[in-house]
Amino acid sequence: MSLAQAERAALVDTLRSVGPDAPTLCAGWSVKDLVAHLVVRERRPDTAPGIMIPAFAGHTEKVRAATADEPWDELLDKLAGGPPVYSPLKLVDRWANLAEMFVHHEDVLRGAARPDQTWTPRELSDELQQALVTPAKSMSRMTLKNSPARVTLRTRDSRDLVTLGSGDEVTVIGTPGELVLFAFGRAPVDVVFKGDDRAVAAVRDAKRGL
Structure with missing residues (x-):
């Protein structure tokens, strides 16, 4: 079982425990x-442009809303089964879906949390943490390129993953998993900011995500 498959299975278990009406991030x-x-995302390739391109977002949301009317157990079975054979994601599941499953799992686990509260993350394996280094780098290159400061993402063992933006120096320190969530614009996250107070506040408040 790949890490993406394991995270998918863990996500489905969490979904079954919290139920369809629970909040998310x-x-x-x-x-x-x-x-x-x-x-x-996995079963309707025609909706993919709407995830990134606003002009197509209406179609994507219409299909998603209709899908949300399907029976809960059927939706969970579809998600648990992974990408179908016709899906472009089928062959790249272990790479394309690891961060997707991880981030959305955390969206559910942290769904009722306040953005400004202190959060204690679940314990991740060293293997999963290391695998999340790559999406932390790739996502931050998209979401932090226009940052209001020069931001460095640094792991707790002092590895600099990426530096982006311009202006005052701000360092964001956390595990690879928490840095992925920071790059995706999620809150709460368990990270530490270092830098000038005004620059840190600007980075903390800046919009991230796609």
């Missing part, structure tokens, strides 16, 4: 809304 989405997003 995705604004306006219940757990069932989030599951519909994941199912559509």
Whole structure:
């Protein structure tokens, strides 16, 4: 079983335990809304442009909303089964879906948390933490390139993963998993900021994510 498959299975277990109406970190989405997003992402390739391109977002949301009306257990079974054979994600599941499953799992686990509260993350294996280094780098290159400061993502063992933006220096320190969540714009996250107070506040408050 790949790490992506293991994280998918863990996510499905969490979904079954919290139920379809629980909150998530995705604004306006219940757990069932989030599951519909994941199912559509893997089973409706025609909706992919709408995830990145605003002009196509209406179609993507229409399909997702319709999918959210399907029975809960059927949606969970589809998600648990992974990408179908016709999905472009089938052959690249272990790479394309690791961060997707991890981030959305945390969206559910932290769904009722306040963005400003202190969060104690679940314990991840060293193997999973190391595997999340690559998505931390790749996602931050997209979400931090226009940062209001020059931001360095640094692991707790003092590895600098990426430096982006311009201006005052701000260092964000955390595990690879928490740095992935920071790059995706999630909160709460268990990271430490170092730098000028104003620059840190600007980075903390800046919009991230796609």
